Amino acid sequence: GRPDELHIGGIFPIAGTGGWQGGQACMPAARLALDDVNKEPNLLPGFKLILHSNDSECEPGLGASVMYNLLYNRPQKLMLLAGCSTVCTTVAEAAKMWNLIVLCYGASSPALSDRSRFPTLFRTHPSATVHNPTRIKLMKKFGWSRVAILQQAEEVFISTVEDLENRCMEAGVEIVTRQSFLSDPTDAVRNLRRQDARIIVGLFYVVAARRVLCEMYKQQLYGRAHVWFFIGWYEDNWYEVNLENEGITCTIEQMRIAAEGHLTTEALMWNQNNQTTISGMTAEEFRQRLNHALIEEGYDINHDRYPEGYQEAPLAYDAVWSVALAFNKTMERLKQRQKSLRDFTYTDKEIADEIYAAMNSTQFLGISGVVAFSSQGDRIALTQIEQMVNGKYEKLGYYDTQLDNLTWLNMEQWSGGKVPQDRTIVRRVL
Numbered sequence: 001g002r003p004d005e006l007h008i009g010g011i012f013p014i015a016g017t018g019g020w021q022g023g024q025a026c027m028p029a030a031r032l033a034l035d036d037v038n039k040e041p042n043l044l045p046g047f048k049l050i051l052h053s054n055d056s057e058c059e060p061g062l063g064a065s066v067m068y069n070l071l072y073n074r075p076q077k078l079m080l081l082a083g084c085s086t087v088c089t090t091v092a093e094a095a096k097m098w099n100l101i102v103l104c105y106g107a108s109s110p111a112l113s114d115r116s117r118f119p120t121l122f123r124t125h126p127s128a129t130v131h132n133p134t135r136i137k138l139m140k141k142f143g144w145s146r147v148a149i150l151q152q153a154e155e156v157f158i159s160t161v162e163d164l165e166n167r168c169m170e171a172g173v174e175i176v177t178r179q180s181f182l183s184d185p186t187d188a189v190r191n192l193r194r195q196d197a198r199i200i201v202g203l204f205y206v207v208a209a210r211r212v213l214c215e216m217y218k219q220q221l222y223g224r225a226h227v228w229f230f231i232g233w234y235e236d237n238w239y240e241v242n243l244e245n246e247g248i249t250c251t252i253e254q255m256r257i258a259a260e261g262h263l264t265t266e267a268l269m270w271n272q273n274n275q276t277t278i279s280g281m282t283a284e285e286f287r288q289r290l291n292h293a294l295i296e297e298g299y300d301i302n303h304d305r306y307p308e309g310y311q312e313a314p315l316a317y318d319a320v321w322s323v324a325l326a327f328n329k330t331m332e333r334l335k336q337r338q339k340s341l342r343d344f345t346y347t348d349k350e351i352a353d354e355i356y357a358a359m360n361s362t363q364f365l366g367i368s369g370v371v372a373f374s375s376q377g378d379r380i381a382l383t384q385i386e387q388m389v390n391g392k393y394e395k396l397g398y399y400d401t402q403l404d405n406l407t408w409l410n411m412e413q414w415s416g417g418k419v420p421q422d423r424t425i426v427r428r429v430l
């Protein structure tokens with residue numbers, strides 16, 4: 001007979017201009033995964049997974065109204081997928097009242113790692129704090145125990161810096177100063193100079209990053225005596241675009257000079273080797289299928305016209321697999337009690353707990369690498385380290401925090417020919 005249907009809600013940031021419109025690539029990726037899991041003969045036998053998609057525009061208010069539409073309209077939903085941090089915060093805080101798991105594929109805010117506020121939240125997108133153990137590892141590797149922090153006054157960076165400060169304390173790394181700015185970094189950069197900061201961790205969105213870079217050039221806080229850590233998920237040529245219409249008074253050449261040598265850290269979202277993942281595809285084969293689907297949607301991929309969220313697409317694809325695998329496990333367990341997912345209602349805590357337990361024990365090789373969650377539902381992920389060398393990002397290595405394993409390619413280059421010091425060395429002539 002007709003397969004029974006398992007319904008989940010999907011909230012994607014598509015339109016709008018505020019925040020991250022990553023649903024543009026993530027919704028097509030989720031749909032590819034839906035096709036794939038429904039083709040798997042032994043994953044949801046007798047069932048068909050149905051995804052009800054809606055646009056949140058990365059606006060928490062719209063996200064909330066979309067969520068209520070999903071919940072107050074039949075058919076009954078079993079779980080919710082969500083994107084941006086702001087929407088995920090609103091949806092996850094409310095969804096627990098309906099005993100719904102919320103799986104976020106595009107939320108990086110450290111605030112979401114809080115089981116007291118979000119008891120049913122999981123995310124295939126790592127928290128922004130995933131960079132911090134990597135930053136500490138690099139400080140240790142290069143012998144830097146005196147660092148400075150420059151951050152934009154945004155919630156995601158404020159909570160990331162709090163985590164970084166704790167880790168620096170534990171690691172015996174002194175934070176000589178912590179400067180923050182709203183949108184103009186001039187004074188903050190001047191204070192870094194006054195404190196003779198040499199190793200600086202920078203946390204800001206890409207528009208602010210261009211302002212910082214130009215200010216670094218003007219105040220000569222770059223070159224052989226300074227090392228900057230920037231975030232690695234800006235677009236590759238971020239430092240030479242939009243200068244005019246953002247009022248940046250440095251030339252492309254000056255931006256490039258200031259940017260030379262900086263390090264970046266980012267979470268790995270595309271599996272790095274040619275392994276066959278649980279879907280039967282390698283990450284590159286997935287990329288081909290995704291590109292084809294996006295071209296069908298009208299994106300001119302062959303001319304670099306990528307939709308937003310392309311980088312995070314594997315996280316959405318793997319989120320749907322996480323759902324299907326969790327339902328598969330849950331059905332096995334419910335069968336022993338003569339129950340089924342068909343019996344789930346928004347007041348059924350027992351089945352909700354089974355789905356939670358199944359999600360909590362997720363562990364598979366996805367397009368984004370091994371998918372597994374911490375006890376707060378955070379994605380466990382590898383990080384990648386790069387360095388800007390002659391205007392191009394060169395891979396320096398990868399870090400596995402769980403195993404404390406740094407894979408180093410020995411490609412780093414220092415314009416002064418040696419590792420920069422974290423302070424002025426005063427040699428006393430005895």
Ligand SMILES: CC1(C)CO[C@@H](CC(=O)O)CN1
Binds near residue numbers: 022106312
């Ligand atoms: C790496 C990035 C760009 C961080 O912000 C995420 C969006 C959000 O946290 O709202 C998407 N992925």
